[in-house]
Amino acid sequence: MMRTALLRSAIVLALACAATAAAQPPEAARRLAQDAVIVDTHIDAPGILVGDWADLGQAVPGREFDYPRAREGGLDVAFMAIYTSAARDEDGSARQVAHQQIDAVEALAARHPDRFALLTSPGDVERLRAGGRVLLALGMENGGPIGDDLAELERFHQRGVRYITLAHSGNNRIADSSYTLEKRWNGLSPFGREVIAEMNRLGIMVDVSHISDAATAQAVELSRVPVIASHSALRHFTPDFERNLSDELAKAIAAKGGVIQIPFGNAFVNPQAAANTQAYFRAIGEFDRRNNERAAAGEPLEDRRAFVAKWDAEHPSPPTAIDAVLDQIDHAVKLVGIDHAGIGSDFDGVDGNLPEGLKSVADFPNFIAGLQARGYADTDIRKILGGNFLRVWAEIEAGAER
Known part of the structure; x- marks a missing residue:
């Protein structure tokens, strides 16, 4: 009986190992993930850090970003989303909450200097990622924390914020949201135009994700440097969903030299x-x-x-295959060219509603394998993984008035 039980256990274990091996991406994809510079421009870890603390330098089940899985997936640069809601903007607490989230990211990096480093310039990537560190950059999701004071932009820049998503789920002092039926400004507010000029001066990237079509078009036109979409998919697959970019707006962003960072969440691609x-x-x-x-x-x-x-x-949320994300990349490349596509996953920001095979930062090799299977050359995959975004960030930084 004991021998039979042991034999059965061995068979079960062997089958489990075989299934795990079969689910692993090819070695070529895993190698490229570790060698390439992978930049994810939108991960919502900071808000969770403040609301439900966990040490992300260790493995944290239930989260989509932590250090062990970041290294498993080959992630090098993770933009931490400093998110404040429209309600926070309205009740006046957005600025305080934003600073608390920045404090949390700084504390995480200070707690694990061998695993994380704060990143404020694309020129520091190679130096800081040495030794396997994951670099934490800051993007502010919703311009609400600046209130109506342009001087706040410089204060947040000094704290490391390098892009600002102008609005989120509601119209604010800066711009109209894509989600609202009734628009307040028909695009950007007069103050919003000043905000863009000051962001250009400081070298803060203008992020058009979440804002209305009119606001996006005006931001692209007004900015004297490229703009980014930190986590926006393409409306070609999601008719009437203003949150995603129309083909026309995607072309305008690319024509200005910007980059479109495709998110992974089901809500964007399904x-x-x-x-x-x-x-x-x-x-x-x-x-x-x-x-x-x-x-x-x-x-x-x-x-x-x-x-x-x-x-x-x-x-x-409906079941979604990884192909939905790959289809978005294909369309972006055909529409605006290989030099203007990237990735902004929205990990930890979509309540786990993600495609099969893209459930956490450990899964970038699956994404790479999908691109390789579709015939993308490794040189082009490197551009999508981070090369394009770092180029645009450097151009925006160079355009700042120091």
Whole structure:
């Protein structure tokens, strides 16, 4: 009996190992992941660090970014998203929350100087990544923390912020959001135009992800250096989803010398998930409007958490294959050329709703294997993985008025 049990255990183990080996990407993809400079321009770890602390220098099950998996996947540069919601902007807490998140990223790097380093310039990548360190750069998702004070831009620049997504899920002082039905400025506000000029002066990248079509077009036109889309897919696959870029806007960004960083989340690359996301933001906007009216009338407020939970239960994210992301890359390359495509995953920012094979930062070799299978040369894959973005960042930095 014991021998039989041992034999069965050995067979089960062998089958499990064989299945794991079969799921591994080819050696060529793993080698390229470790050798190339991989830059992911959007990871939402900071907000989670503040709200539910974990030591990301160690393996943290349940998160999509931590040091061990970053090194397993070959990630070199991780832009930490300093995210503040439209509600934070409205109640005046956005600036404080942004600084708290920056503090958290700085503390993480200080706790593990052998594993992380803060990155503020593309010229420092090779030096700082030596020894297997993952470089943490800062991007501010939503310009709300600057309030209406241009001087805040320089303060955040001094703290390491190197791109700013002008708005997020609601219209703000700077620009209209892609998610809102009613636009406030028909693009950029007068203050938003000043913001772009000051960002150009400082060398802060103008990020057009999340903002309306009109605001994107105006930002591209006004900026005297290239602009980026830190995590925006292409609307070609998701009709009527303004959050993704139209072909026309993608071409305009590329013509200005910018780069489009394709995200991985289902909501960006799966048509049904995109439609659900658009509908959600409109529904939650209407919910908040009703609650504001109730508050003004002195009536009891509806439970926002219950509304969101019910919505999520009724709109589960559809299963999505990795091919949906690869199709986005293919379309971007055909549309704007190999020199203007990159990756901005949105790991830790999409509630785990990610394609099969792209569940964490450990999975970049799967992405590389997919590109290799589609005939991309390794030199072009290197551009997509980070070369294009680093080139654009260097150009924007060089354009700053020192």
